[in-house]
Amino acid sequence: MSDACDCTPTTHDLKPYEEALELLLSHARPVAEQESLPLHQALGRVLAEPVRAPIDVPGWDNSAMDGYAVRLADLPAEGTRLQVSQRIPAGTAPRPLEPGTCARIFTGAPVPEGADAVVMQEQTRRRGDEVIFEKVPPAGANIRRAGEDIEAGSVILEAGTRLLPQHLGLAASVGVAELPVKRLPKVAVLASGDELRMPGEPLQPGTIYNSNLFTATGLLRALGCEVVEMGQVADTLEATKSALAEAAGRADLVLASGGVSVGEEDHVKPAVEALGRLDLWKIAIRPGKPLAFGHIGETPFIGTPGNPVSLFVTFLLFARPFILKTMGLKEPRNRALQAVAAFDWPKPDKRREFHRARLTRGADGANLVEVYPSRSSAVLSSVAWANGLVVLPENRAIRAGDRVDFLPFCELIGWGS
Ligand code: AMP
Ligand code: MG
Numbered sequence: 322m323s324d325a326c327d328c329t330p331t332t333h334d335l336k337p338y339e340e341a342l343e344l345l346l347s348h349a350r351p352v353a354e355q356e357s358l359p360l361h362q363a364l365g366r367v368l369a370e371p372v373r374a375p376i377d378v379p380g381w382d383n384s385a386m387d388g389y390a391v392r393l394a395d396l397p398a399e400g401t402r403l404q405v406s407q408r409i410p411a412g413t414a415p416r417p418l419e420p421g422t423c424a425r426i427f428t429g430a431p432v433p434e435g436a437d438a439v440v441m442q443e444q445t446r447r448r449g450d451e452v453i454f455e456k457v458p459p460a461g462a463n464i465r466r467a468g469e470d471i472e473a474g475s476v477i478l479e480a481g482t483r484l485l486p487q488h489l490g491l492a493a494s495v496g497v498a499e500l501p502v503k504r505l506p507k508v509a510v511l512a513s514g515d516e517l518r519m520p521g522e523p524l525q526p527g528t529i530y531n532s533n534l535f536t537a538t539g540l541l542r543a544l545g546c547e548v549v550e551m552g553q554v555a556d557t558l559e560a561t562k563s564a565l566a567e568a569a570g571r572a573d574l575v576l577a578s579g580g581v582s583v584g585e586e587d588h589v590k591p592a593v594e595a596l597g598r599l600d601l602w603k604i605a606i607r608p609g610k611p612l613a614f615g616h617i618g619e620t621p622f623i624g625t626p627g628n629p630v631s632l633f634v635t636f637l638l639f640a641r642p643f644i645l646k647t648m649g650l651k652e653p654r655n656r657a658l659q660a661v662a663a664f665d666w667p668k669p670d671k672r673r674e675f676h677r678a679r680l681t682r683g684a685d686g687a688n689l690v691e692v693y694p695s696r697s698s699a700v701l702s703s704v705a706w707a708n709g710l711v712v713l714p715e716n717r718a719i720r721a722g723d724r725v726d727f728l729p730f731c732e733l734i735g736w737g738s
Contacts, residue, residue: 334603335603335604335605335610335672336602336603336604336605337604337605337673338604338605338606338638338673341602341604341612341639342638342639342642342654344602345614345623345639345642345643346642346643346646346653346654348614348621348643349621349642349643349644349646349647349653350647351503351646351647351648351649352503352504352506352573352647352648352649354503354504355369355370355501355502355503355504356501356502356504357499357500357501357502358499358500358502359498359499360489360492360493360497360498360499360500361489363484363489363500363502364484364485364486364489365483365484365485365545365736366483366484366500366502366503366505366545367481367482367483367484367502367503367648367649367650368478368479368480368481368482368484368488368500368501368502368503369480369501369502369503369649370480370501371476371478371479371480372476372477372478372492372497372500372501373474373475373476373477374471374472374473374474374475374477374495374497375473375495375496375497376473376495376496377467377468377471377472377473378468378470378471378494378495379465379466379467379468379469379470380467381431381432381467382431382432382464382465382466382467383429383430383431383432383464383465384409384426384427384428384429384430384431384432384439384463384464384465385428385439385463385464385465386428386439386441386442386463387426387427387428387441387442388426388439388440388441388442388444388445388463389403389405389423389424389425389426389439389440389442389445389452389454390409390418390423390424390426390432390433390436390438390439391403391418391423391436391437391438391439391440391454391458392418392420392435392436392437393437393438393457393458393460394420395420395421395422395423396438396440396454396457396458397457398457399454399455399456399457400453400454400455401453401454401457402448402451402452402453402454403421403422403423403451403452403454404421404422404423404450404451405422405423405424405425405450405451405452406418406419406422406423406424407419407424407425407433408424408425409424409425409426409427409430409431409433410427410430411427411428411429411430412430413430413431414431415430415431415432415433415434416433417433417434417435418433418434418435418436420435423440423452424436426439432464436464437460437461437464438458438459438460438461438462438463438464439458439462439463439464440454440456440458440462440463441463444456444458471494471495477491477492477495478491478492478500479651480649480651481649481650481651482651483650483736483737483738484500484502485736485738503648503649505545505546505547505648506546506547506573506574506644506647506648507546507547507548507549507571507572507573507574508541508546508547508548508549508572508573508574508575508576508644509548509549509550509551509568509569509571509572509574509575509576510534510537510538510541510548510549510550510551510576510577511551511552511553511554511564511565511568511575511576511577511578512531512533512534512537512552512553512554512577512578512579512627513553513554513556513561513577513578513579513580513588513589513627514531514553514556514579514580514627515555515556515586516528516529517529517530517531517553518530518531519531519534519553520535531553532629532701533578533579533627533629533632534550534552534553534578536629536632536633536636536701537576537578537632537636538550540633540636540637540640540641540734541576541644543734543735543736544641544644544645544648544735544736544737545648545736546644546648549568549571549572551564551567551568554580556580556586556588557588558588558591558592558595560588561580561588561589561592562592562595562596565577565589565592565593565596565617565622566596566617568617568620569596569597569617569618569620569622570618570620572620573620573621573647574620574621574622574623574640574643574644574647575617575620575621575622575623576623576624576625576636576640577589577613577622577623577624577625578624578625578626578627578632579625579626579627579632580624580627581601581611581612581613581624581625581626581627582611582626583601589613589624590613590624593613593615593617593622593624594615596617596618597615597616597617597618597622598615598616599613599614599615599622599624600613600614600615601613602614605671605672605673605715606638606672606673606674606675607670607672607673607674607675607696608626608628608630608631608634608635608675608696609625609626609628609631609632609634609635609638609675610626610672611626612624612625612626612635612639613625621643623639623640623643625639625640629701629704630677630697630700630701630703630704633701633704634675634710637655637710637728637733637734638655638675641653641655641733642654642655645737650737655728655732655733656728656732657712657726657727657728658688658726658727658728658729658732659688659724659725659726659727660680660687660688660689660690660711660724660725660726660727661683661687661688661689661690661722661723661724661725662689662690662711662719662720662721662722662723662724662725663681663683663689663690663691663721664690664691664692664719664721665718665719665720665721666692666713666718666719666720667718668718669713669714669715669716669717669718669719670713670715670716671715671716672715673712673713673714673715674696674712674713675710675711675712675713675728676692676693676696676710676711676713677692677693677703677704677706677707677710678690678691678692678693678707678708678709678710678711678727679691679692679693679706679707679708679709680708680709680727680729688727690711690725690727692711693706693707707730708729708730708731709727709728709729709730709731709732709733710727710728710733711725711726711727711728712725712726712727712728713725
C-alpha cells in the first residue's frame with residue numbers, strides 16, 4: 322500500500338487507464354529511418370515496408386504424395402494396369418507424360434504435363450514395370466497447384482510486422498534475401514536517487530541497491546531496443562538537468578525511474594520542465610499512480626515512480642506500448658487473456674489494480690489465477706513470483722470462479738507479435 326500519495330481520497334481527478342494510454346500513444350512517433358538487412362539478421366526487427374512475393378509458391382504443380390502420376394483417361398476402372406514410363410524424384414524436371422502410361426513420382430516433385438491426378442502408392446500394387454491401380458482418383462487428386470499457397474505479386478508480410486522465425490521462413494520461401502526494417506529505437510535509461518548503490522558495492526546506512534536500472538534495461542532489451550545506459554543521477558537539479566539533456570540528445574526516448582514526485586528531493590520534474598515540458602498524470606491504477614510524460618526538446622520523456630514494482634508495472638502498461646509504437650509495430654497495445662479467479666477479492670479499490678498474479682492450469686484444464694497476498698509496491702520478490710498481472714476492475718469485488726483478465730508476462734515481456 323505504499324504508492325506515493327495514497328492519501329488521495331477521491332478518484333475524480335485521476336485519469337482512467339485507457340485515456341492516459343491513448344494520450345500517451347498519440348505522442349509516439351514511429352522511427353522514420355530504415356535499413357535493409359539480410360534475413361539472418363532481421364529476426365525481431367519490425368518490417369518497414371510490405372513484402373511482395375516475386376514468384377508463385379509452389380512454382381509449378383507438384384505432387385503431395387509418393388505415388389504415380391496418371392492421365393485419368395487412361396484409368397477407366399479399378400484394376401487398370403499401366404506401364405511406368407518415367408521416374409520423377411523431387412528436384413528434377415519431368416518430360417510430358419506419355420499417353421497410356423504412368424510416372425513414378427515423389428512428394429514435392431513436379432507433376433508432368435498431361436497428368437491430371439496422382440494416385441498414392443498405398444492404393445497401388447507394383448508388378449515389375451507395371452502398376453495395378455486399386456482406386457480411381459478424382460481429377461486433381463494429390464496435386465498441389467502452382468500459386469496455391471502464394472501468388473506472385475501478392476503481399477506476404479505487412480509493414481509493421483515484428484519479424485518472427487516463421488516470417489523469415491516465409492520470406493525465404495519466395496526467395497527474398499533481404500528485408501527493409503525499421504531502425505532500432507534508442508532508449509536512454511537513468512535512475513535518480515542518492516540512496517542508490519550498484520550491486521557489488523558495499524551498502525552504507527540508508528543506501529539501497531539500484532534494482533530499477535536492471536529491471537528497466539532488461540525490459541528494454543527484451544523488447545528489442547537499443548539501450549543507452551546513463552547510470553545513476555545524483556539528487557541535485559544541475560546533475561539531473563545535465564544527465565537528461567545528454568540522454569535526450571542520444572536517444573529516441575528518455576526513461577527515468579524515481580524523482581517524479583513533488584518532494585524537494587525529486588529533481589526530475591523541475592529538470593524536465595526547465596529543458597522542455599512535463600505533465601504529471603495521476604492515473605486511476607495501482608500500483609503506479611503517478612506517471613510523468615513530457616518532452617526534452619523534441620525527445621519524449623517518460624518518468625515512472627521509483628518503487629521497483631511501480632516501475633515494472635508502469636513500464637509494462639505505458640512505456641511498452643509507447644515503445645512498440647515508436648518501433649513501428651501495427652498494434653502496440655497489450656493483449657489480455659481470460660481466466661478464472663482462484664481467489665476472493667472482497668475489498669476492491671477505487672482504482673483499477675494490475676496485481677501480481679500467477680496463471681496455473683486447473684484440474685479441468687481451466688486457466689486459474691492466483692494472486693500475490695500483498696499489495697505493497699515495494700516488494701520486488703512478488704514480481705519474480707508472478708507470471709503475469711491480473712486486472713482487478715475498479716469498485717468490483719471478485720469471487721473465486723469469476724472471469725478475470727490476465728496479462729501474461731510471456732506477452733508483456735519480450736517482443737510480442
Ligand atoms: P522516488 O520515486 O524517487 O520517491 O522513490 C520511491 C522509492 O523507490 C524509494 O523508496 C526509493 O528508494 C525507491 N527507488 C527509487 N529508485 C530506485 C532504484 N533505481 N532502484 C531501487 N529502488 C529505487
Ligand atoms: Mg528519489
